[in-house]
Amino acid sequence: MMNKVISSTQNSYIKELVFLKEKSRARKKSGLFLIEGAREIALALKGGYEIDTILFYPELFSEDHLKELIGDFTNCIEVSKDVYQKLAHRDTTEGVLAVAKSKLHALESVILKTKKPLILVAEAPEKPGNIGAILRTADAANVDLVIIANPKSDLYNPNIIRSSVGCVFTNQIAMGSTEEIINYLNEKQIHIYCAALQASVNYHTQDYTQPTALVVGTEATGLSQEWLDAATQNIIIPMQGEIDSMNLSVAAGILIFEAKRQRNFL
Incomplete structure (x- = not known):
C-alpha cells in the first residue's frame, strides 16, 4: 500500500x-x-x-x-x-x-419502517455530553427516530461523537424547528407525550404501544409552550427528593424504556 x-x-x-x-x-x-x-x-x-x-x-x-x-x-x-x-x-x-x-438530517428524508414508531424528540439540547448520552440510550432501545428540535449544537461536534460512542451514526436522526416537527408528527398521526410539570400524569399510566413521540426539554427551561399545547398528554416522572427535575438523558432513558417495556421490547 x-x-x-x-x-x-x-x-x-x-x-x-x-x-x-x-x-x-x-x-x-x-x-x-x-x-x-x-x-x-x-x-x-x-x-x-x-x-x-x-x-x-x-x-x-x-x-x-x-x-x-x-x-x-x-x-x-x-x-x-x-x-x-x-x-x-x-x-x-x-x-x-x-x-x-455529513448528512442533511431533513425530516422529509426520514424513513419509518413500522406503522407504530417510537420516536424521541429533544428540544434545544445544548450540552454535547447530554446529546451523546441521549443517542446512546436511543441506540440501546433501538428507537425508530431521534429528532432534535431547534438544535443548539452541531451534530458533528467531536464531543457529541465521543460521548455518543459512535451512536450518532447508528441512529436515524432528523432536525428541524419545533413547528416543523409538530406538523410532521401530526401529519403522521403520532401521539405526542411531553415531559412537563404542568397538567401532567404519571408517565407509566399512558399507552405507548401506539405511534408515539416522547418529547423532552432542557433541565433549565423545560419544553416550550408550543409543545405543551400540541401534546396528546403531558407526562411526569414522579420525584421523591428535593428537586423537581433530573438530567435530560436520564429522563429520556426512563421514558424510552417504559415504552419498550410496554411493547415487550419488540
Whole structure:
C-alpha cells in the first residue's frame, strides 16, 4: 500500500482539518467532519456515511489494521505523531482518523419502517455530553427516530461523537424547528407525550404501544409552550427528593424504556 505522508503540523491540509475539528462553521461550510477511532469509523461506515480520507499514525494503527477497517480504500494518509496529536480530540486514542461527509438530517428524508414508531424528540439540547448520552440510550432501545428540535449544537461536534460512542451514526436522526416537527408528527398521526410539570400524569399510566413521540426539554427551561399545547398528554416522572427535575438523558432513558417495556421490547 503506497500512502501519502504528512509530517508537518503546518501543512495546509492539516490546518484545514484542525478547523474542521474546532469550528462548527467550518464543518457546515465544507460538509465534512472528523471521526476519531476505529469503532466510530466502523459505525459510520455501517450507518452509510461516505469517507473522504483516512489518516493514521502507523506506530499506533498499522496498515494491516487499516485494511481490516476499510478494505481497499485508497485515499489514506500516513501522519507523524505531532500531526496526529494535533488532530486527535481524545487523550487516549488508537491512531486513526477519518474525514467524512455529513448528512442533511431533513425530516422529509426520514424513513419509518413500522406503522407504530417510537420516536424521541429533544428540544434545544445544548450540552454535547447530554446529546451523546441521549443517542446512546436511543441506540440501546433501538428507537425508530431521534429528532432534535431547534438544535443548539452541531451534530458533528467531536464531543457529541465521543460521548455518543459512535451512536450518532447508528441512529436515524432528523432536525428541524419545533413547528416543523409538530406538523410532521401530526401529519403522521403520532401521539405526542411531553415531559412537563404542568397538567401532567404519571408517565407509566399512558399507552405507548401506539405511534408515539416522547418529547423532552432542557433541565433549565423545560419544553416550550408550543409543545405543551400540541401534546396528546403531558407526562411526569414522579420525584421523591428535593428537586423537581433530573438530567435530560436520564429522563429520556426512563421514558424510552417504559415504552419498550410496554411493547415487550419488540
